[in-house]
Amino acid sequence: MNQVTVAISEETFRRLFATIRDHFHESTSGHSGGAFSFSWNIGVRLQNGSIDLQPDDSVRLSELDVVYDPLTLELGIDIPELCIGGFCIIPSPWGCILRAPKICIFSDNPDIRLALNLSGLLRSELSGAFSIKTRYRIDPSRTAGMTDLDAEDAGVPNKWRFHLDPIWLDIDLIDIPDTVGAILDAAINNAVDNLLFWLPGWARDLVKAILGSIVDLIRAILDIGDDIDEWLSNLLGVSIGLFDFVSTIVADYFANRYPVFEFEDPFPILGYEGIKIPVKIPVRNVSVTVNDAEMILDSDIGD
C-alpha cells in the first residue's frame, strides 16, 4: 500500500493543462524555391481546447486551437518580360516581309516581393490522446559533487516530473478567413506599386494595363486558382510542412520539455530558518494513474 497519495480532480487538471498550454510558443522559419520563391516566419501558440480524463488511464485533448502568430510569408515572383513591337508591317502571302523591332520596357524578369502578414488570422485545430508518463529528472547542470542541498541552493534539484506523452495527434486543416484573399490582393498591388513607384503615374498605369490585372497575373504565377484556401493550406502544409512541424513540436513540448506537474526530490517540507537547513524528505516509487474523475499520484517516503 502506498504511503502518500495525492489526487488531482479533473477540473484542477484542466488548470494545470492551461498553464502549460499558455506557456507554449514556438516558431519556425525557412525558405524554398520552385515556380516562385517563398520564405516564411511562423510562430505557433495554443489556445482553448478541452481536456478530459479517461477511464482507460489516458487523457483526451479536443479542439485545441493552434494560432499562427506571427505568420509572415514573403513570395518572390518574376514578372514576365514586357515588350512592345514585333508586329508585321508589310505582310505577304509568303509571310511577313517587314517586321517592326521589339522594344522591351521590362526585361531581365523583374521580381516583385509580396509580403503577406497573416499573423493571428489563421488557425488550425489539434486533438489528441495522451498517457501520463512519470520521469525522474536529474538536471544536467548538477555536478557530481553536489549534495541534494547544494543542488537546491544552485537551483538544480532533482525532480519528479509528469508529462503528457502523446499517443496520437490530429491537426485539422487551416481555417482561413475571407480577408486573406483581400490581403493577398492588396499585397500584390502594393508590391507592384513599390516596384514602379518611381515612375510617373501614367507610366505606372500603362505598365499595369499592359500586364492586365496584376492580381490575376500573379495569382496565375502562384497557381492559386479559384480556391485561395486550398492554395494557402497547401503552401503551408505541404510546401512548408507546417502541420508536420506543429504536431512534432507539440508532441515534443508535452512529452519532454514541459511537464504538466513536477516536484523536487528530496521534497522540502520546511524551508531555511536562518542558517538551519531545510528539512527535505526523499520520495520514492512514484506512479501515476488516471481515471475519468482524477489523476492520482502514489508514492512512498524513503529512508
Place this chain on the structure above:
Amino acid sequence: MKAHINVYALNNTNIDSASLRVLGSLAHPLTDPGEYVADVVQGEINVGTFRLKVDPDCTSMQADVDLSKYDTKPKVLPPSVERRYSVAPKGYLLLFVSEGKGGFHVILNEIAAGKSAREKVARRYDTRSLEPGDVFIAQLLRPGIYEMTNSLGKAKGRISIPYPKPLAKPLFQKEPEKISLRDDKFSPDHVELENLQAAVFMNGMDHAAIQVALQEADYGKEKVKPEGTAFRWMNPSGKPAK
C-alpha cells in the same frame, strides 16, 4: 533578379526619323545587290560603322541593326568592331534603338565588292532625308495629343492616345495604323490610336523627315503633374480608410 526598366522608352515623347531614338524605327528598302558601309552618327559624332551586303543568295528580307550598340554612354562596342549584315534584294534595312538616349542617323555608302570601307564609291542614302518607300514606325506610349509634321515640308497632322485603364483585361497590341505621306500631306491627318498601337508612316516623298511630338499630355485622374509617389498604402478590407 531585379527589373531592367527601359527609362528612355517611357520618357521619349518626341519621335523623329532624322534623329532615331527608342520608339522610333526606320526601314529602308534595298532593291539591287551591292555592298555598303554605313556610318553611324550620334548627334554630330561618328560612333561606328557596319557593313551591309545586299546578297541574292541571302534569304532574309530584313537586316535589323540596333543602333544602341553604338551608344557612347555606356560604350557597348569599341569603334573598331565592325558588324556585318546581309539582306536579300528587295529586302529592308531596319534601323532601331532598343535603349539609351539615342539621337542617331545613318549614312549608307556604297563600296565596290570586296573592297575596304575606305574605298567608298558613293553616298547612297542618309536617314535624315527619307526617300520613297521608306517606312517610319512610331511607337507612342505616353497618353496625350501629338502633332505629326514633315520637318522638310509643311505636312501636319494630329495623333491622340487615350489614358490607359489599369486593372482591365491585359492590353494587347492592335495592328498598326498606317499613315501615308504624299504630296506633303498626311493621310489620314487625324488619327486616334489605342494604347500600344503603333503609327506606321509610309513615305512617298522624295525628301521628308517625319516628326511626332507630344503637345498635350494626358495625366488621367491626376489634375496636376505628379511628382511620383514614393509609397502607396492600400486598405486590405477594400474600404476607404477613415
Place this chain on the structure above:
Amino acid sequence: MALTEKCSVYASVNEEALNRIVAHLMRQRPSLFNYGTQFFENNPGLLCKPPVVHPEILRRHNPIITIEDPLPILGTDGALGIDFCFQLVQLKIDIHPGRTVPLPPELNPPLAEQRFAIMVEVCGGISCPSPETAERDGEVVAIQVPSADGKRGAETDKAKPPVRPIQGKNVLCFCILLFATAGFEIKNTTGGPKLAIKLFGLEIRDITPEGLENNLECYLATTLRAGILPKIRIALDTIIFNLGDFATLSISPTPAPSVVAHNPALEQDEIRVFVDVGV
C-alpha cells in the same frame, strides 16, 4: 467514489509515512528535539542520548541543540545554575483507530476518533557538581555584598562548569516514556493555511508522587504547546507537493463540516487533507 469528489485536490499520508517524516525531521532539525546549555553544545557527547544527525548538519555547522540558560540554583539570586539537557529521543505516531501505541488509562483509551496517539521517549539530565564545588561556589556568592538592586557583583547567572569525569558519570540522565493524544487543525497564518498539531492530553508513565507527575506533565505539555509544536507547522500546499505554487493556483482548505466532515481527517491510519483550488 472519487477521492476528489468533494474537493479539488486530495492528499493522504499514512502513519508509516508520517513516522518516516518525523525521523527525517529529527535528523535534519535536531535543535527542535534537543535542548541544553552551552556546556552540552560544547560537549555533545555528554548528552544523555547523542542524536544521530544528517551529514549536512555538521557540514553546514547547524546547531544540534537549542541552547538554553542553566537551571537556576535557588538562593544564589540567579548567580549560579546547573547545566542540563532535555531531549525528545524517539517519537512514534499512531493514527486512529490506533493499534500500535498503548495509551495509559489516564488518556481514556481507545483512541478517540479524529485523534492520533504519540509515544515519546524523553530523556534529560543535569550536570551534577561535586559537594565541594557546590560549597565553594556558594561561599563565593554568599560573601559578595549585594548592590542597591540586590544583585551580587558583576558575575550574575554564572554557571560554573562542574568538574566531572569524561564518561559523564556526573551527568545524571533519566528517560521516561511520555504519551499524548493530539489532532491536526488547519491554521490560517500570514504564510497561508498551515497544518498544525493540537495537543489534547499528555501522560507521563509512572512517576510518583502524583503531584510531581502532574507538575511535570503540565510543564511538558506547556513546553509542547508553546515551544515546540508551533515550529512544526506544514504549509497546506506542501502536503500536495506544492501544486499551488507550481500552477500559480490559489489554494484553501475545503470547508468542514459543511462540505467534508473533517478537514484534516484522521482515520484508517491516515491523515487526509482536502484542498480547494480558487479562481
